[in-house]
Amino acid sequence: MIRVLIADDHPVVRDGLSGIFGGxxxxxxxxxxxxxxxxxxxxxxxxxxxxxxxxxxxNMDGVTAIRQLAPAQRILVLTTFDADTDVLPAIEAGATxxxxxxxxxxxxxxxxxxxxxxxxxxxxxxxxxxxxxARSDEPSLSAREIEILELVARGTxxxxxxxxxxxxxxxxxxxxxxxxxxxxxxxxASAVAAAYDRGLLKPRSA
Amino acid sequence: xxxxxxxxxxxxxxxxxEDQVTLxxxxxxxxxxxxxxxxxxxxxxxxxxxxxxGALAIESEPGAxxxxxxxxxx
Numbered sequence: 001m002i003r004v005l006i007a008d009d010h011p012v013v014r015d016g017l018s019g020i021f022g023g024x025x026x027x028x029x030x031x032x033x034x035x036x037x038x039x040x041x042x043x044x045x046x047x048x049x050x051x052x053x054x055x056x057x058x059n060m061d062g063v064t065a066i067r068q069l070a071p072a073q074r075i076l077v078l079t080t081f082d083a084d085t086d087v088l089p090a091i092e093a094g095a096t097x098x099x100x101x102x103x104x105x106x107x108x109x110x111x112x113x114x115x116x117x118x119x120x121x122x123x124x125x126x127x128x129x130x131x132x133x134a135r136s137d138e139p140s141l142s143a144r145e146i147e148i149l150e151l152v153a154r155g156t157x158x159x160x161x162x163x164x165x166x167x168x169x170x171x172x173x174x175x176x177x178x179x180x181x182x183x184x185x186x187x188x189a190s191a192v193a194a195a196y197d198r199g200l201l202k203p204r205s206a
Numbered sequence: 207x208x209x210x211x212x213x214x215x216x217x218x219x220x221x222x223x224e225d226q227v228t229l230x231x232x233x234x235x236x237x238x239x240x241x242x243x244x245x246x247x248x249x250x251x252x253x254x255x256x257x258x259x260g261a262l263a264i265e266s267e268p269g270a271x272x273x274x275x276x277x278x279x280x
Contacts, residue, residue, distance in 0.1 A: 144221065162265075166217040167230040168273035170263035178223055 002116045005031045005048035007039035007065070008078075009057040013101075017052060017078075020105055027112065036060030040068050048073075049116045053095070055079045055086055063089045070094025076115040078108075082125045088133055097121030141182060141200055148175045153192045153201055212236050213271070226260075228277035239266040251276070 004027055006017045014032050021027040030046045033039040036053075037060040043051050053075050055062035066075050070093060077090045077098045087098060096115045099108070100123045111121040122130060141149065151161045158176070162169040180186065183194040195201040213235030221228045239248065251274075252262040260278030 142223075162232075162273065165219075166215075166232050167219045167221075168232060168263060168265050168275035170265065170273075170275040171219070171221060171228050171230050171277075174223070174226070174228060174277065175221075 001028050002026055002050060002112060003028050003030045003046070003048045004112060005029075005033065005039065005043055005046060005051045007033040007036065007042075007051060007057070007062070008054040009034050010054075013054070017108075020108060021112070024109060027109075036062055036065035039065045043069050043073055050096075050112050051075045052078045052112070055081060055090060063093045066090060066093040066095050074115050074118060076111060076121065078103075082123070082129065087126050087129050091130060098126045099123050100125065141179060141195075145175055145179050145182075146200060148172060149179055149191060149195050149201060152176070152188050153195070223280070225280055226277050227280050228275055230273060230275045232271060232273040234271045236268065237266045237270045237272050238268040239264065239272045248274070 004021050006014055006021075006029060008014050008017070011034075014034070018029050018032060022029050030048050031042040033042050035057045039051060039053060039057075039062075040060070051069065051073060053062045053066060055077060056079070062077065062079070066077070069075060074096045075094070077095045078101060079086065079098075080101050081087075082100055090098060096118065097111055097120055099111050099121065103111070103123060114121045147165070148161055151164060156164070158169050158172045162172045165172070176188065176191070179191050183191055183198075185191045185194050192201070196203075213233035216231065216233045219228075219230040219232070221230070248262075248264055255262045255276050255278065258278045260276060263275040263277075264272070265275075266272035
Protein backbone atom coordinates (compact mmCIF):
# COMPACT_ATOMS: atom_id res chain seq x y z
CA MET A 1 0.00 0.00 0.00
CA ILE A 2 1.43 3.41 -1.00
CA ARG A 3 0.39 6.23 1.34
CA VAL A 4 -0.22 9.50 -0.52
CA LEU A 5 -0.61 13.09 0.67
CA ILE A 6 -2.22 15.52 -1.78
CA ALA A 7 -1.36 19.23 -1.68
CA ASP A 8 -3.33 21.53 -3.99
CA ASP A 9 -5.15 24.79 -3.40
CA HIS A 10 -8.03 23.90 -5.72
CA PRO A 11 -10.72 21.81 -3.96
CA VAL A 12 -11.85 20.28 -7.26
CA VAL A 13 -8.32 19.05 -7.98
CA ARG A 14 -7.89 17.72 -4.43
CA ASP A 15 -11.17 15.86 -4.64
CA GLY A 16 -10.40 14.56 -8.12
CA LEU A 17 -6.97 13.22 -7.14
CA SER A 18 -8.34 11.89 -3.91
CA GLY A 19 -10.96 9.94 -5.91
CA ILE A 20 -8.40 8.68 -8.41
CA PHE A 21 -6.03 7.36 -5.73
CA GLY A 22 -8.66 6.41 -3.14
CA GLY A 23 -10.37 4.19 -5.69
CA UNK A 24 -7.21 2.32 -6.62
CA UNK A 25 -6.19 -0.85 -4.85
CA UNK A 26 -2.61 -0.18 -3.85
CA UNK A 27 -2.97 3.48 -2.81
CA UNK A 28 -4.24 5.15 0.32
CA UNK A 29 -4.86 8.91 0.57
CA UNK A 30 -3.71 9.82 4.08
CA UNK A 31 -4.17 13.57 3.93
CA UNK A 32 -5.22 16.63 1.93
CA UNK A 33 -3.43 19.99 2.18
CA UNK A 34 -4.57 23.25 0.60
CA UNK A 35 -1.26 25.13 0.71
CA UNK A 36 2.47 24.56 1.17
CA UNK A 37 2.46 25.26 4.88
CA UNK A 38 -0.22 22.67 5.51
CA UNK A 39 1.59 20.22 3.22
CA UNK A 40 4.78 20.52 5.29
CA UNK A 41 2.90 20.10 8.55
CA UNK A 42 0.86 17.10 7.38
CA UNK A 43 3.82 15.43 5.71
CA UNK A 44 5.84 15.65 8.93
CA UNK A 45 2.98 14.29 10.98
CA UNK A 46 1.58 11.60 8.65
CA UNK A 47 4.86 10.53 6.98
CA UNK A 48 3.31 9.58 3.63
CA UNK A 49 5.32 7.59 1.07
CA UNK A 50 4.73 10.25 -1.57
CA UNK A 51 3.50 13.85 -1.50
CA UNK A 52 1.71 15.03 -4.64
CA UNK A 53 2.58 18.72 -4.67
CA UNK A 54 1.12 21.59 -6.63
CA UNK A 55 3.52 24.51 -7.15
CA UNK A 56 1.48 27.69 -7.10
CA UNK A 57 -0.36 27.80 -3.80
CA UNK A 58 -1.14 30.58 -1.30
CA ASN A 59 0.74 31.09 2.00
CA MET A 60 3.67 28.88 1.07
CA ASP A 61 4.38 27.84 -2.52
CA GLY A 62 5.28 24.33 -3.54
CA VAL A 63 9.00 24.94 -4.08
CA THR A 64 9.42 26.30 -0.55
CA ALA A 65 7.54 23.32 0.84
CA ILE A 66 9.69 20.92 -1.21
CA ARG A 67 12.84 22.57 0.11
CA GLN A 68 11.66 22.02 3.69
CA LEU A 69 10.73 18.37 3.18
CA ALA A 70 13.36 17.05 0.76
CA PRO A 71 15.35 14.88 0.55
CA ALA A 72 13.83 12.74 3.32
CA GLN A 73 10.37 13.03 1.78
CA ARG A 74 9.55 11.78 -1.70
CA ILE A 75 7.67 14.49 -3.54
CA LEU A 76 6.05 14.34 -6.94
CA VAL A 77 5.21 17.74 -8.39
CA LEU A 78 1.86 17.71 -10.13
CA THR A 79 1.14 20.98 -11.84
CA THR A 80 -0.21 22.69 -14.95
CA PHE A 81 3.04 24.53 -15.63
CA ASP A 82 6.02 23.29 -17.58
CA ALA A 83 8.05 26.50 -17.97
CA ASP A 84 11.74 26.49 -17.04
CA THR A 85 11.05 28.90 -14.21
CA ASP A 86 8.73 26.35 -12.59
CA VAL A 87 10.48 23.11 -13.44
CA LEU A 88 14.11 23.85 -12.60
CA PRO A 89 13.60 25.39 -9.12
CA ALA A 90 11.32 22.49 -8.13
CA ILE A 91 13.90 19.92 -9.21
CA GLU A 92 16.74 21.81 -7.57
CA ALA A 93 14.67 22.02 -4.37
CA GLY A 94 14.62 18.23 -4.30
CA ALA A 95 11.44 17.02 -6.01
CA THR A 96 11.58 13.31 -6.87
CA UNK A 97 9.57 13.84 -10.03
CA UNK A 98 7.57 16.32 -12.07
CA UNK A 99 4.28 15.51 -13.73
CA UNK A 100 1.78 17.63 -15.60
CA UNK A 101 -1.90 17.66 -14.76
CA UNK A 102 -2.86 16.48 -18.24
CA UNK A 103 -1.28 13.10 -17.46
CA UNK A 104 -3.71 10.18 -17.85
CA UNK A 105 -4.74 8.21 -14.77
CA UNK A 106 -2.50 5.25 -15.61
CA UNK A 107 0.52 7.51 -15.86
CA UNK A 108 -0.33 9.04 -12.48
CA UNK A 109 -0.39 5.61 -10.86
CA UNK A 110 2.85 4.58 -12.50
CA UNK A 111 4.55 7.84 -11.52
CA UNK A 112 3.53 7.64 -7.85
CA UNK A 113 4.66 4.01 -7.63
CA UNK A 114 8.00 4.96 -9.15
CA UNK A 115 8.36 7.99 -6.85
CA UNK A 116 7.60 5.76 -3.84
CA UNK A 117 10.59 3.64 -4.87
CA UNK A 118 12.66 6.82 -5.06
CA UNK A 119 12.88 6.80 -8.85
CA UNK A 120 12.91 10.04 -10.80
CA UNK A 121 9.78 10.60 -12.88
CA UNK A 122 9.52 13.33 -15.48
CA UNK A 123 6.79 14.06 -18.02
CA UNK A 124 8.34 14.13 -21.51
CA UNK A 125 7.98 17.93 -21.95
CA UNK A 126 9.55 18.41 -18.53
CA UNK A 127 12.38 15.99 -19.30
CA UNK A 128 13.14 18.02 -22.43
CA UNK A 129 13.54 21.17 -20.35
CA UNK A 130 15.76 19.47 -17.80
CA UNK A 131 18.03 18.06 -20.51
CA UNK A 132 18.28 21.40 -22.24
CA UNK A 133 19.21 23.10 -18.98
CA ALA A 134 21.84 20.46 -18.29
CA ARG A 135 23.35 20.87 -21.74
CA SER A 136 23.58 24.64 -21.56
CA ASP A 137 25.94 24.27 -18.60
CA GLU A 138 28.37 22.33 -20.72
CA PRO A 139 31.23 24.40 -21.99
CA SER A 140 31.24 24.68 -25.74
CA LEU A 141 34.60 25.26 -27.34
CA SER A 142 34.81 27.10 -30.64
CA ALA A 143 36.21 25.38 -33.71
CA ARG A 144 39.42 27.35 -33.34
CA GLU A 145 39.73 26.46 -29.66
CA ILE A 146 39.35 22.77 -30.53
CA GLU A 147 41.95 23.17 -33.25
CA ILE A 148 44.41 24.68 -30.77
CA LEU A 149 43.67 22.05 -28.16
CA GLU A 150 44.29 19.31 -30.73
CA LEU A 151 47.72 20.79 -31.42
CA VAL A 152 48.46 21.11 -27.69
CA ALA A 153 47.40 17.49 -27.18
CA ARG A 154 50.08 16.46 -29.70
CA GLY A 155 52.77 18.32 -27.78
CA THR A 156 52.84 21.46 -29.91
CA UNK A 157 54.26 24.57 -28.20
CA UNK A 158 52.46 27.92 -28.39
CA UNK A 159 55.04 29.19 -30.81
CA UNK A 160 54.65 26.18 -33.11
CA UNK A 161 50.87 26.43 -32.95
CA UNK A 162 51.08 30.10 -33.89
CA UNK A 163 53.31 29.24 -36.82
CA UNK A 164 51.02 26.43 -37.93
CA UNK A 165 47.90 28.59 -37.78
CA UNK A 166 49.75 31.65 -39.05
CA UNK A 167 48.60 33.82 -36.17
CA UNK A 168 50.43 35.49 -33.28
CA UNK A 169 51.59 33.63 -30.22
CA UNK A 170 49.64 36.19 -28.15
CA UNK A 171 46.40 35.03 -29.76
CA UNK A 172 47.26 31.37 -29.18
CA UNK A 173 47.72 32.23 -25.48
CA UNK A 174 44.43 34.13 -25.43
CA UNK A 175 42.64 31.11 -26.90
CA UNK A 176 44.28 28.87 -24.30
CA UNK A 177 43.17 31.13 -21.44
CA UNK A 178 39.59 30.93 -22.75
CA UNK A 179 39.88 27.14 -22.99
CA UNK A 180 41.15 26.89 -19.38
CA UNK A 181 38.28 29.06 -18.14
CA UNK A 182 35.64 27.10 -20.03
CA UNK A 183 36.95 23.76 -18.84
CA UNK A 184 37.75 24.99 -15.32
CA UNK A 185 41.36 23.82 -15.41
CA UNK A 186 44.67 25.54 -14.58
CA UNK A 187 47.02 24.34 -17.34
CA UNK A 188 47.47 22.73 -20.76
CA ALA A 189 47.89 19.16 -19.54
CA SER A 190 44.66 19.20 -17.54
CA ALA A 191 42.88 20.99 -20.40
CA VAL A 192 43.78 18.11 -22.71
CA ALA A 193 42.66 15.55 -20.11
CA ALA A 194 39.35 17.38 -19.49
CA ALA A 195 38.71 17.68 -23.23
CA TYR A 196 39.18 13.93 -23.71
CA ASP A 197 36.99 13.17 -20.69
CA ARG A 198 34.17 15.27 -22.11
CA GLY A 199 34.53 13.97 -25.64
CA LEU A 200 35.61 17.36 -27.02
CA LEU A 201 38.74 15.70 -28.33
CA LYS A 202 38.59 12.26 -29.88
CA PRO A 203 41.37 9.70 -30.12
CA ARG A 204 42.83 9.72 -33.60
CA SER A 205 41.70 6.64 -35.46
CA ALA A 206 44.53 4.29 -36.28
CA UNK B 207 54.39 44.97 -45.77
CA UNK B 208 55.47 42.80 -48.66
CA UNK B 209 57.92 45.50 -49.67
CA UNK B 210 59.57 46.23 -46.31
CA UNK B 211 59.52 42.78 -44.81
CA UNK B 212 60.33 40.84 -47.97
CA UNK B 213 57.39 38.64 -47.17
CA UNK B 214 55.86 36.19 -49.60
CA UNK B 215 52.81 35.52 -47.52
CA UNK B 216 50.63 37.70 -45.29
CA UNK B 217 47.80 36.33 -43.19
CA UNK B 218 44.95 38.34 -41.71
CA UNK B 219 42.98 36.54 -39.01
CA UNK B 220 40.01 37.99 -37.24
CA UNK B 221 39.00 36.05 -34.11
CA UNK B 222 35.69 36.61 -32.39
CA UNK B 223 35.82 35.42 -28.81
CA GLU B 224 33.30 35.80 -26.02
CA ASP B 225 34.81 38.92 -24.51
CA GLN B 226 37.16 40.26 -27.16
CA VAL B 227 37.89 40.56 -30.83
CA THR B 228 41.42 40.06 -32.10
CA LEU B 229 42.97 40.92 -35.42
CA UNK B 230 46.22 39.14 -36.23
CA UNK B 231 48.46 40.14 -39.08
CA UNK B 232 51.27 37.74 -39.70
CA UNK B 233 53.89 37.55 -42.41
CA UNK B 234 56.78 35.28 -43.25
CA UNK B 235 59.25 38.07 -43.90
CA UNK B 236 62.55 39.05 -42.35
CA UNK B 237 61.18 39.95 -38.93
CA UNK B 238 62.95 42.25 -36.53
CA UNK B 239 60.18 44.85 -36.54
CA UNK B 240 59.62 47.04 -33.50
CA UNK B 241 57.65 50.10 -32.57
CA UNK B 242 59.96 53.11 -32.53
CA UNK B 243 59.13 55.99 -30.22
CA UNK B 244 57.64 58.77 -32.30
CA UNK B 245 57.13 56.38 -35.22
CA UNK B 246 53.99 56.43 -37.31
CA UNK B 247 53.44 52.74 -37.98
CA UNK B 248 53.37 50.36 -35.04
CA UNK B 249 53.62 53.14 -32.46
CA UNK B 250 50.56 55.05 -33.60
CA UNK B 251 48.68 51.76 -34.00
CA UNK B 252 49.59 50.85 -30.44
CA UNK B 253 48.32 54.20 -29.18
CA UNK B 254 45.06 53.91 -31.05
CA UNK B 255 44.40 50.41 -29.76
CA UNK B 256 45.17 51.56 -26.20
CA UNK B 257 42.53 54.26 -26.67
CA UNK B 258 39.99 51.47 -27.23
CA UNK B 259 41.09 49.72 -24.01
CA GLY B 260 42.70 47.07 -26.15
CA ALA B 261 46.22 45.72 -26.47
CA LEU B 262 48.73 45.46 -29.26
CA ALA B 263 51.34 42.71 -29.28
CA ILE B 264 54.24 42.65 -31.69
CA GLU B 265 56.20 39.46 -32.17
CA SER B 266 59.04 39.83 -34.57
CA GLU B 267 62.21 37.87 -34.23
CA PRO B 268 64.78 38.29 -36.97
CA GLY B 269 64.24 35.57 -39.54
CA ALA B 270 60.95 34.38 -38.08
CA UNK B 271 58.50 36.80 -39.68
CA UNK B 272 56.33 39.28 -37.87
CA UNK B 273 53.01 38.85 -36.12
CA UNK B 274 51.04 41.82 -34.90
CA UNK B 275 48.01 41.14 -32.76
CA UNK B 276 45.49 43.83 -31.95
CA UNK B 277 42.76 42.94 -29.53
CA UNK B 278 39.91 45.05 -28.23
CA UNK B 279 37.09 44.22 -25.81
CA UNK B 280 33.99 42.98 -27.59
